[in-house]
Amino acid sequence: MAKEKSTTETNKVYRTQLLICAGTGCVSNQSFKVFDTLKDEIKKHKLEDEVQVVATGCQGFCAQGPIMIVQPEGIFYQMLTVDNVPHLVEEHLVKGRPVEKLMYTPSKDEPAIPKLNDIAFFSKQRLVVLRNRGLIDPEVIEEYIARDGYQASAKVLTSMSPEEVIEEIETSGIRGRGGAGFPTGVKWGLARKSPGDIKYIICNADEGDPGAFMDRSIIESDPHAVLEGMTIGAYAIGSSHGYIYIREEYPLAMKRLHIAIKQAREYGLLGDDILGTGFNFDISVHRGAGAFVCGEETSLIASLEGRTPEPQIRPPFPAQSGLWGKPTNINNVETWANIPVIINRGSEWFASIGTESSKGTKVFSVVGNITNTGLVEVPMGITMREIVYDIGGGVPDGKEFKAVQTGGPSGGCIPESQLDLPIDYEKLAEVGSIMGSGGLIVMDNETCMVDVARYFLDFLKSESCGKCTTCREGIASMHDIISGICNGEGKPEDITLLEDLAETIKDASLCALGGTAPNPVLSTLRYFSDEYHAHINDKKCPAGVCRALINYRIDAEKCKGCMLCTKQCPQDAITGNKKEAQNIVAEKCIKCGVCKESCKFEAVLVE
Amino acid sequence: MAKLKPEDLSKIAEKMKQQTTLRAGAGRAKVTVHMGTCGISAGARKVMSALLKLIAEKDVQDVILTTSGCAGLCSKEPMMTVEIKDQAPIKYVDLNEEKTQKIFNKHVLDGKVVTEYALAKGSERVS
Numbered sequence: 001m002a003k004e005k006s007t008t009e010t011n012k013v014y015r016t017q018l019l020i021c022a023g024t025g026c027v028s029n030q031s032f033k034v035f036d037t038l039k040d041e042i043k044k045h046k047l048e049d050e051v052q053v054v055a056t057g058c059q060g061f062c063a064q065g066p067i068m069i070v071q072p073e074g075i076f077y078q079m080l081t082v083d084n085v086p087h088l089v090e091e092h093l094v095k096g097r098p099v100e101k102l103m104y105t106p107s108k109d110e111p112a113i114p115k116l117n118d119i120a121f122f123s124k125q126r127l128v129v130l131r132n133r134g135l136i137d138p139e140v141i142e143e144y145i146a147r148d149g150y151q152a153s154a155k156v157l158t159s160m161s162p163e164e165v166i167e168e169i170e171t172s173g174i175r176g177r178g179g180a181g182f183p184t185g186v187k188w189g190l191a192r193k194s195p196g197d198i199k200y201i202i203c204n205a206d207e208g209d210p211g212a213f214m215d216r217s218i219i220e221s222d223p224h225a226v227l228e229g230m231t232i233g234a235y236a237i238g239s240s241h242g243y244i245y246i247r248e249e250y251p252l253a254m255k256r257l258h259i260a261i262k263q264a265r266e267y268g269l270l271g272d273d274i275l276g277t278g279f280n281f282d283i284s285v286h287r288g289a290g291a292f293v294c295g296e297e298t299s300l301i302a303s304l305e306g307r308t309p310e311p312q313i314r315p316p317f318p319a320q321s322g323l324w325g326k327p328t329n330i331n332n333v334e335t336w337a338n339i340p341v342i343i344n345r346g347s348e349w350f351a352s353i354g355t356e357s358s359k360g361t362k363v364f365s366v367v368g369n370i371t372n373t374g375l376v377e378v379p380m381g382i383t384m385r386e387i388v389y390d391i392g393g394g395v396p397d398g399k400e401f402k403a404v405q406t407g408g409p410s411g412g413c414i415p416e417s418q419l420d421l422p423i424d425y426e427k428l429a430e431v432g433s434i435m436g437s438g439g440l441i442v443m444d445n446e447t448c449m450v451d452v453a454r455y456f457l458d459f460l461k462s463e464s465c466g467k468c469t470t471c472r473e474g475i476a477s478m479h480d481i482i483s484g485i486c487n488g489e490g491k492p493e494d495i496t497l498l499e500d501l502a503e504t505i506k507d508a509s510l511c512a513l514g515g516t517a518p519n520p521v522l523s524t525l526r527y528f529s530d531e532y533h534a535h536i537n538d539k540k541c542p543a544g545v546c547r548a549l550i551n552y553r554i555d556a557e558k559c560k561g562c563m564l565c566t567k568q569c570p571q572d573a574i575t576g577n578k579k580e581a582q583n584i585v586a587e588k589c590i591k592c593g594v595c596k597e598s599c600k601f602e603a604v605l606v607e
Numbered sequence: 608m609a610k611l612k613p614e615d616l617s618k619i620a621e622k623m624k625q626q627t628t629l630r631a632g633a634g635r636a637k638v639t640v641h642m643g644t645c646g647i648s649a650g651a652r653k654v655m656s657a658l659l660k661l662i663a664e665k666d667v668q669d670v671i672l673t674t675s676g677c678a679g680l681c682s683k684e685p686m687m688t689v690e691i692k693d694q695a696p697i698k699y700v701d702l703n704e705e706k707t708q709k710i711f712n713k714h715v716l717d718g719k720v721v722t723e724y725a726l727a728k729g730s731e732r733v734s
Contacts, residue, residue: 268610
């Protein structure tokens, strides 16, 4: 267990605070070591009474980690290492000269940007759920309370009836952030009206999409927001016990949850007689078993009860008969974290952000072929172009944008032509994708869309629980067909067969896993049918990815005969004399691409 | 730890306010101590300590204390700049602990410029 932080320490007066990111991304880049070195250096200069070092949750700009913000000036430092800390402490903290070379520089020709708020990555974001990210130490409850923490709990428990709370949430227009987008207030109302003395609420923190880390980051940077949201939900529904179902693979998030729950219990913010109001509610943490299907409500409940995680027919809905057969309300981490803000600032304020049908903000993890990998929170209705270019900084290495995949493995790919689409639940569905939980994977022009569809089908094939034949066998069949196309064995009738299979899987699968599994194929067929045709009819992979359909060749005019590729080739498939054009022997070549990567003259061509 | 009542939440928040003000970068007043090499050797560290002590003693919640480099007038160090929200910044020179205390009480807390220690009103134009 982590060491306890004393509260007296937090009341001391400092002139400067160093807020260093301790989210998983920065931690894997050694931010804990940087933290320790900072403390040592500050001590060395006898500044420990003036400068406080605080480890915060994820600040979102993961591509530049470890990152640190110096307050009150708001100076943003990035890519810190143990080696550059002594210089930083001496220059900035002792002599008061911010260190330019450790600041964010958009490109080589532009000046460094010292202030956090001036960096486009941050300035276009709107923080509601992540309001405390980078501002509080997630392991100190007082810091959460200092930023209006638990005020919403107090307001609800002392001055609102459960019905009023539900009405407030309904008026705010918030919809489930886990993916399906069901109105949260309506969901609570159903669980409230369900007859029964014992009711449960669950926080779904089983974030299974590859490349998605929204929920993980929310818990790591602001665990009390989730606990407070759940407390409010429990009061509204009439529940006295809640569960957080969290992935075993999230050790840091789990540790911070345990610390937060312990602190909240000690302050009487969880447990019996919360805030002296007579309301009882406590939370247990349940570690998930690591299956993608557990993100589905009924499978999650089965897993929580110790059964095999397989979805069940609805109705009965969990609101009628859920965990242990009792009325149960499940919401995702991000939904819960929104609740205290809605109560504090009012449903009208919340409803003023976003579009007609989708209110508030959405957290996205932006990954793939993008300059600024990271976690962003944006108002609903922002365009995909703003996220990819203004916040994300566009596609790196001078390559072109090709598509962005939203909604995780069962989402869809959105092409360049649809980039100006305002993001909300309905608009994404119109273009054949889904909001999902908020993973965005950006792909450049060297990505083969048929191969992308194959990749996601491969993931879904192994994650299908196997209960429904259409999902189990159907996804496997689609995967076989697509693999055939990638291997140059595609037939023109494959396309129709894929479309037929897709419809059947959608119609006859019980849960959303099967219901959305064909999306990657359908959306790539919709926007990139020319690539399928090139694979099937011309036996070519235009992006140069599918090995069976490509050949490597050396351009004799560009080749300088440096023989770097010849030496690097693991198959000895390249021949030629020094200072003469080299040649690839097709029979020996395994198309690994090492020659192309090593060539400094762009003389290796893929055809 | 004692169980909280609803009204205790605001008390904790109030106690933490100095810190939150600092992080949000928004205070009623900002005091900058110029801590270049010259400032430090002339005693800027003592000025800083005195200010930290005053803020803690008087439990001041809305003042941001920060540092910056040499202000360029090395012969008149230690120096500090006091900036009350929506007012022009005032630079003070040749400071010691006693002067610092007076400036803090009169100018920072009470809003009255201590003209006898002041060098000038305003700051240089930056690009």
